[in-house]
Amino acid sequence: MGNQASVPKVRSRLSLEDRREHLVRTAVKVFAQDGIGGASILKITQTAGVSNGTFYHYFSNKEELEEAVGALIVQDLATKIRDDQSGLGPAERIASGAVGVLRRVAADPELGSIMAEYFEQQSLVLRQTADSLDADVVEGMGTGIFVDSDPSRFFVGMIIAMFGSACREVLAGKAADEMGERVAAAQLRMLGLGTAEAAQMASWAVLRVGQPGLVDG
Numbered sequence: 001m002g003n004q005a006s007v008p009k010v011r012s013r014l015s016l017e018d019r020r021e022h023l024v025r026t027a028v029k030v031f032a033q034d035g036i037g038g039a040s041i042l043k044i045t046q047t048a049g050v051s052n053g054t055f056y057h058y059f060s061n062k063e064e065l066e067e068a069v070g071a072l073i074v075q076d077l078a079t080k081i082r083d084d085q086s087g088l089g090p091a092e093r094i095a096s097g098a099v100g101v102l103r104r105v106a107a108d109p110e111l112g113s114i115m116a117e118y119f120e121q122q123s124l125v126l127r128q129t130a131d132s133l134d135a136d137v138v139e140g141m142g143t144g145i146f147v148d149s150d151p152s153r154f155f156v157g158m159i160i161a162m163f164g165s166a167c168r169e170v171l172a173g174k175a176a177d178e179m180g181e182r183v184a185a186a187q188l189r190m191l192g193l194g195t196a197e198a199a200q201m202a203s204w205a206v207l208r209v210g211q212p213g214l215v216d217g
Helices: 002-013 016-034 041-048 052-058 062-084 090-107 109-121 124-142 153-171 176-190 195-209
Strands: none
Touching (some): 016 052, 016 062, 062 124, 090 109, 090 124, 109 153, 176 195
């Protein structure tokens, strides 16, 4: 009875749009605690203080909620990183993106743990990120900066897989800038840059992303 009594209070406080956002943000917390696979709809609705019927008013199933959470976290981060990369070439975008992602994970471990799962699963919510990475790789190949390969998505898959492992390292206590520099250098070397050039650009990315206002939370 106690849970039932709490539901009308939530409904009276929140608009329809706010109620959906409330569910998504509650799912972020539950996903961080239980993992995406381990989190149940019941746990999410109980934590949010709403009924299961309210959940199904907004989402047909848990997979739709996962996509909404992914849009809030992964795609929003990707948009911010792209905004910070205006005027950069493809290699610079790859390097600064690696550092920026890992700095975000360190700044907010709750969101970072969810991002790690999405990267590890190569989830569909990574579409926007994958499209941006693919565009960078294709541009770099076209200008001769990166080694030519068909399909370019092979490299994109490898880059995303690196992010999954690196996120876990940062969540375990590794310094974000150190991991970001390592990942950036590894990604650039995989794409065909020489060892010295990749290391130099990775170091540059740490300094650039460290500037105020650049992907720091």
